[in-house]
Amino acid sequence: MGSWFARSRSIPYLLKRNISFLHANSSCKTLPPYKSPHGFRERPPASILSFRRLESAMVGKQAQAVAYTDDDGESQSIEFPGGRVGFTTQMEFISEATDKRVPCYRVLDDDGFPIAGTRFDQLDEETAVRMYKSMVSLQIMDTIFYEAQRQGRLSFYLTSTGEEAINIATAAALSPDDIILPQYREPGILLWRGFSIEEFASQCFGTKDGHGKGRQMPIHYGSKDLNFITVSSPIATQLPQAAGVAYSLKMDGKEACAVAFTGDGGTSEGDFHAAMNFAAVMEAPVLFICRNNGWAISTPVSEQFRSDGVVVKGQAYGIRSIRVDGNDALAVYSAIRAARMMVVREQKPVLVEALTYRVGHHSTSDDSTKYRSVKEIEQWKRSRNPMTRFRNWVQANGWWSDQEEAELRGTLRNQVLKAIQVAEKAEKPCLGDLFSDVYDKLPSNLQQQEKSLRQTITRHKQDFPPDVPL
Amino acid sequence: MACTTGRGITRIGNFSRIWSSPCRGLQTAVHDQSPPQTKSVNLFSAVNQALHIALDTDPRAYVFGEDVGFGGVFRCTTGLADQFGKRRVFNTPLCEQGIVGFAIGLAAMGNRAIAEIQFADYIFPAFDQIVNEAAKFRYRSGNQFNCGGLTIRTPYGAVGHGGHYHSQSPEAFFCHVPGIKVVIPRSPRQAKGLLLSSIRDPNPVVFLEPKWLYRLAVEEVPEQDYMLPLSEAEVIREGSDITLVGWGAQLSVMEQACMDAEKEGISCELVDLKTLIPWDKETVEASVNKTGRLLVSHEAPVTGGFGAEISASVVERCFTRLEAPVARVCGLDTPFPLVFEPFYMPTKNKILDAIKSTVKY
Numbered sequence: 001m002g003s004w005f006a007r008s009r010s011i012p013y014l015l016k017r018n019i020s021f022l023h024a025n026s027s028c029k030t031l032p033p034y035k036s037p038h039g040f041r042e043r044p045p046a047s048i049l050s051f052r053r054l055e056s057a058m059v060g061k062q063a064q065a066v067a068y069t070d071d072d073g074e075s076q077s078i079e080f081p082g083g084r085v086g087f088t089t090q091m092e093f094i095s096e097a098t099d100k101r102v103p104c105y106r107v108l109d110d111d112g113f114p115i116a117g118t119r120f121d122q123l124d125e126e127t128a129v130r131m132y133k134s135m136v137s138l139q140i141m142d143t144i145f146y147e148a149q150r151q152g153r154l155s156f157y158l159t160s161t162g163e164e165a166i167n168i169a170t171a172a173a174l175s176p177d178d179i180i181l182p183q184y185r186e187p188g189i190l191l192w193r194g195f196s197i198e199e200f201a202s203q204c205f206g207t208k209d210g211h212g213k214g215r216q217m218p219i220h221y222g223s224k225d226l227n228f229i230t231v232s233s234p235i236a237t238q239l240p241q242a243a244g245v246a247y248s249l250k251m252d253g254k255e256a257c258a259v260a261f262t263g264d265g266g267t268s269e270g271d272f273h274a275a276m277n278f279a280a281v282m283e284a285p286v287l288f289i290c291r292n293n294g295w296a297i298s299t300p301v302s303e304q305f306r307s308d309g310v311v312v313k314g315q316a317y318g319i320r321s322i323r324v325d326g327n328d329a330l331a332v333y334s335a336i337r338a339a340r341m342m343v344v345r346e347q348k349p350v351l352v353e354a355l356t357y358r359v360g361h362h363s364t365s366d367d368s369t370k371y372r373s374v375k376e377i378e379q380w381k382r383s384r385n386p387m388t389r390f391r392n393w394v395q396a397n398g399w400w401s402d403q404e405e406a407e408l409r410g411t412l413r414n415q416v417l418k419a420i421q422v423a424e425k426a427e428k429p430c431l432g433d434l435f436s437d438v439y440d441k442l443p444s445n446l447q448q449q450e451k452s453l454r455q456t457i458t459r460h461k462q463d464f465p466p467d468v469p470l
Numbered sequence: 471m472a473c474t475t476g477r478g479i480t481r482i483g484n485f486s487r488i489w490s491s492p493c494r495g496l497q498t499a500v501h502d503q504s505p506p507q508t509k510s511v512n513l514f515s516a517v518n519q520a521l522h523i524a525l526d527t528d529p530r531a532y533v534f535g536e537d538v539g540f541g542g543v544f545r546c547t548t549g550l551a552d553q554f555g556k557r558r559v560f561n562t563p564l565c566e567q568g569i570v571g572f573a574i575g576l577a578a579m580g581n582r583a584i585a586e587i588q589f590a591d592y593i594f595p596a597f598d599q600i601v602n603e604a605a606k607f608r609y610r611s612g613n614q615f616n617c618g619g620l621t622i623r624t625p626y627g628a629v630g631h632g633g634h635y636h637s638q639s640p641e642a643f644f645c646h647v648p649g650i651k652v653v654i655p656r657s658p659r660q661a662k663g664l665l666l667s668s669i670r671d672p673n674p675v676v677f678l679e680p681k682w683l684y685r686l687a688v689e690e691v692p693e694q695d696y697m698l699p700l701s702e703a704e705v706i707r708e709g710s711d712i713t714l715v716g717w718g719a720q721l722s723v724m725e726q727a728c729m730d731a732e733k734e735g736i737s738c739e740l741v742d743l744k745t746l747i748p749w750d751k752e753t754v755e756a757s758v759n760k761t762g763r764l765l766v767s768h769e770a771p772v773t774g775g776f777g778a779e780i781s782a783s784v785v786e787r788c789f790t791r792l793e794a795p796v797a798r799v800c801g802l803d804t805p806f807p808l809v810f811e812p813f814y815m816p817t818k819n820k821i822l823d824a825i826k827s828t829v830k831y
Contacts, residue, residue: 181575213612222611229578230611234602240568241603244575244583251557258575270595274568281563282572437613438648440672443701443748 101308104323104355107330110383112392120334125399131172131329132394133408135164135387138188140412141197142360145204148420149218149364154204156218160185162359165329165386166291168192170259173336177256178287179245180228181238184219185291186261193226197415201423208469213437214429236266239275239288243349246284250347257285257343265296267310276317279349286349287339288319291326293358298371314351326354327386330393357384430469431457506692514684516658516691517546517623520665521584523695525554528582530619531669533559535569535586543588544625544684570596570622574604574674577619582669590626590678591635597643604674605649618672623665625681626654627719627769628815633808639718639770639801644676645747645779651675651700652746654718657683659691663698664744671700680719687722703750705757709739711829712763715754715780717743720767720816727821736829746776754780755787762793763828767816772800794831797824 076087142159149157167188206214222230242260314321324335539561541548551559573585608616655661668675728738766777781796
């Protein structure tokens with residue numbers, strides 16, 4: 001990690017040097033007035049003309065500020081609100097795209113072997129094995145909960161299939177003090193931080209033990225103890241909130257950051273723009289993580305944006321960014337660790353784009369084979385599987401065996417099945433929870449409505465679910 | 471005192487009658503037995519005093535929004551950045567959804583986030599953040615998280631020359647959202663006390679400030695820290711023939727109509743609702759049970775306005791006592807117009823006519 005810090009510290013230093021260099025050399029050298037060699041007015045060369053037009057639009061001190069820069073004799077610069085900007089005589093448009101797409105940081109190849117020459121944070125055995133086990137837990141929970149929904153036992157579910165590495169490697173790279181503002185496909189963070197399978201089941205089945213008191217659809221988890229702000233369905237609304245959370249951490253001098261997730265579709269929302277801009281301007285320590293999984297329900301990224309993905313958007317907001325292979329747990333771990341260090345040490349945001357693929361359907365309400373081929377899905381599942389890649393690496397280190405794999409899967413399967421059976425039969429939250437927490441105290445209109453509802457229930461008990469305690 | 475403002479709209483500046491009414495339930499934060507020191511100030515200065523006190527008494531309070539740093543376009547934040555520093559009082563980028571989103575995050579961390587939306591007309595980009603996020607933050611998390619420290623201040627209402635986008639009264643949109651409170655003061659004294667209550671209330675509050683009164687309304691305002699209770703309406707003029715319910719700047723117009731009606735022998739009771747949700751039905755109900763008649767007036771368009779909610783509630787509660795249909799004197803169902811503002815507005819004489827026809831019904 002040492003090299004990272006050395007490099008990231010040097011960037012602002014170099015920037016400062018360059019700025020002062022510009023200032024030092026730009027204040028005194030004004031351009032001499034254009035004079036015709038023949039002593040009468042004639043059309044000046046184009047470059048001078050363009051300059052003079054600009055000069056004519058300036059007044060007073062601003063006009064004085066026109067200057068050459070030393071490093072380029074042909075360019076001129078002028079102070080505008082927001083800083084000194086160089087002039088060019090060439091009318092050049094900035095291209096809408098770079099020649100080469102931004103490359104993707106990767107450590108493991110498709111088979112799980114480290115690529116020669118790659119730099120990454122070496123994981124110790126304990127962390128690596130815990131990461132792998134957590135990925136398996138997430139996968140098994142997803143598989144069984146999904147099946148439970150198909151059987152009609154659960155109203156809704158949404159899997160993280162294909163994005164296990166982003167979930168778990170990100171969680172492992174963060175500090176437990178970092179505040180998570182999730183989208184909805186990040187239950188692995190909770191899992192890593194100690195949210196039990198039983199707690200997941202309680203929320204999904206809306207039991208009295210669920211943290212959300214049965215008010216939200218399944219998968220809308222939240223945990224105050226684990227610094228995981230409750231999921232809400234609207235897309236990208238959590239992003240500007242993350243800037244506010246981070247500003248609070250900054251003002252309190254905490255060694256922690258806000259971590260906000262979005263998908264590729266979420267980057268099209270106004271809130272994404274608002275969040276990037278606010279975080280940059282407020283110098284808020286936020287780590288923005290975009291899980292670019294290729295699909296926003298049925299809309300492919302080609303119909304979502306025309307930029308080179310999401311990573312390039314960072315620079316436009318003045319935010320450092322990196323693109324990482326989201327199916328490579330080691331790359332995600334290293335990139336997130338480095339990004340987090342920058343965010344916390346330098347107190348400013350960083351954007352990470354993790355490229356991945358949503359192997360599952362958007363949710364249980366979706367059949368993704370209606371808009372993409374089964375072949376494509378299968379290919380990702382088979383050849384770019386983040387779990388297989390990481391397992392191969394862990395196993396190649398001698399830290400994991402087929403036998404341990406079989407045992408773990410068996411144990412987890414039983415645990416998840418039991419958690420579902422228990423949650424299914426568990427009592428629902430009581431009727432009072434329908435009215436509480438709208439405000440800190442029950443206002444009179446809600447008191448009256450509760451009273452009225454209870455009278456209705458007495459008269460028409462058969463209209464209401466019997467498992468909600470009155 | 472009748473003041474002519476802007477494009478010929480007559481606004482009633484007889485604040486002495488309304489403003490000098492006792493502040494019922496006034497809670498002073500300073501336990502001092504000596505009579506409170508007061509000073510004659512306008513509404514924006516009263517808001518400024520409240521913000522000053524909020525920042526001074528709570529190190530976790532922050533004030534921010536577009537152009538807030540230099541004092542704000544209505545001068546409500548004058549001097550705050552100098553006194554409390556640019557880290558606690560600051561400009562934000564020009565982005566309402568960003569301001570409210572940022573404020574929710576800040577409040578969720580246990581801070582008092584006091585956000586300014588420059589005009590209520592521009593609050594709509596933040597509608598999603600207010601409706602889907604702030605209002606549901608506590609409920610959806612099972613009370614694990616809340617953003618109760620959030621207060622959104624925003625100037626609303628007609629100003630004589632504001633046209634579509636500097637005149638609207640969007641309170642009804644927010645009154646349809648369980649989880650937030652909507653508060654509107656009628657005067658400088660009320661503004662200071664209600665704003666401090668809103669800032670310190672453990673629920674998100676949308677605080678709409680009558681911008682027409684920012685400079686126009688002047689009254690004696692206690693200099694100390696005090697709060698006025700939320701969700702408590704106030705009878706600011708007692709009467710026996712008809713109850714008038716309103717809030718904010720419209721109350722001064724209604725007050726003038728009450729005085730004119732009095733000359734014709736009609737005794738009007740005027741109620742300031744102050745908090746629109748959750749609102750004080752009991753005070754309104756008691757008043758209508760006494761007078762047997764109700765008139766509601768607001769600047770916002772009549773259809774779907776909060777007056778409709780008050781009318782329905784009063785009919786539910788006081789049906790047998792009502793001696794006439796509930797009257798609503800409100801803005802027209804048009805966009806807020808520029809040249810036609812005097813036609814659009816629920817003016818004194820429109821109210822007076824409605825008082826007379828309701829009493830004669």
